[in-house]
Amino acid sequence: MSHVVLNNNEKGKILSIAALRQGCEAITVEGRSGLLEVVETVKGQGQYRTWKSDHGRLVGDWDVPEGMTSETVGNNADYVIRCTEAGREYLRGKGFAKPYEVGVVWSEADRCHRLVYDFHNKAAGLELIIGLTEVKHFAPRKGELKESCPRLIQHYNIARDNLMAGLQGDQQVVLPQADGSVVVGNRGEIMTLPDGTEITLGVGDIVGEIHVGGRIGLGGVQ
Numbered sequence: 001m002s003h004v005v006l007n008n009n010e011k012g013k014i015l016s017i018a019a020l021r022q023g024c025e026a027i028t029v030e031g032r033s034g035l036l037e038v039v040e041t042v043k044g045q046g047q048y049r050t051w052k053s054d055h056g057r058l059v060g061d062w063d064v065p066e067g068m069t070s071e072t073v074g075n076n077a078d079y080v081i082r083c084t085e086a087g088r089e090y091l092r093g094k095g096f097a098k099p100y101e102v103g104v105v106w107s108e109a110d111r112c113h114r115l116v117y118d119f120h121n122k123a124a125g126l127e128l129i130i131g132l133t134e135v136k137h138f139a140p141r142k143g144e145l146k147e148s149c150p151r152l153i154q155h156y157n158i159a160r161d162n163l164m165a166g167l168q169g170d171q172q173v174v175l176p177q178a179d180g181s182v183v184v185g186n187r188g189e190i191m192t193l194p195d196g197t198e199i200t201l202g203v204g205d206i207v208g209e210i211h212v213g214g215r216i217g218l219g220g221v222q
Helices: 017-026 051-055 085-092 150-167
Strands: 004-006 036-040 079-083 102-107 112-118 134-136 144-147 172-176 182-186 190-192 198-200 206-209 215-218
Touching (some): 017 036, 017 079, 079 085
Parallel strands (some): 172 206
Antiparallel strands (some): 036 079, 134 144, 190 198
16 A cells, blocks of 8 residues: 655645754654654655555555656655654554655745655554644545645644744744644733633743643743
């Protein structure tokens, strides 16, 4: 089996590799961080692991993304997102020894990079970190892609917004949640904690809920 998808929605446009690196570094799953890294490759020739890497070819049971061929898939990245040793250790504990990788592939039509990967078997475990692919109207050879790598896309956009806000002299507030998702607030907003306490968010605050209903504050919660 092999199911290679390309995230082609608006939020999936990769316009800043620096933000992509920061987003990958920021992902935390089950209290573990430092799970992903971005590696630069030879432009347009970077290899990222898919079913094809292990079996020599794609099965042909799923159409490759538009503009690609079965020959170019897995060998056409400018950058590759892969698990760090910490990421591999985490996935080994989940029963996945060889996770797939994400190709950061240039789209000439969109004038940006796009994220491409094989989501078969949860991308050999990688989706436990980057988020699950959701396909609507799954058919024998293709389906309507609703979303792919949502956690990765979310963290990328937060990092990019923060980089841009920093240039403008402002900064967003990141609120990590227990399930690995995040909520973004703005300076001066009021946040109500699980115990009913209200706090005013300050610049650079990072506020995360903990199981006892309290909070962890970094950066001077006011």
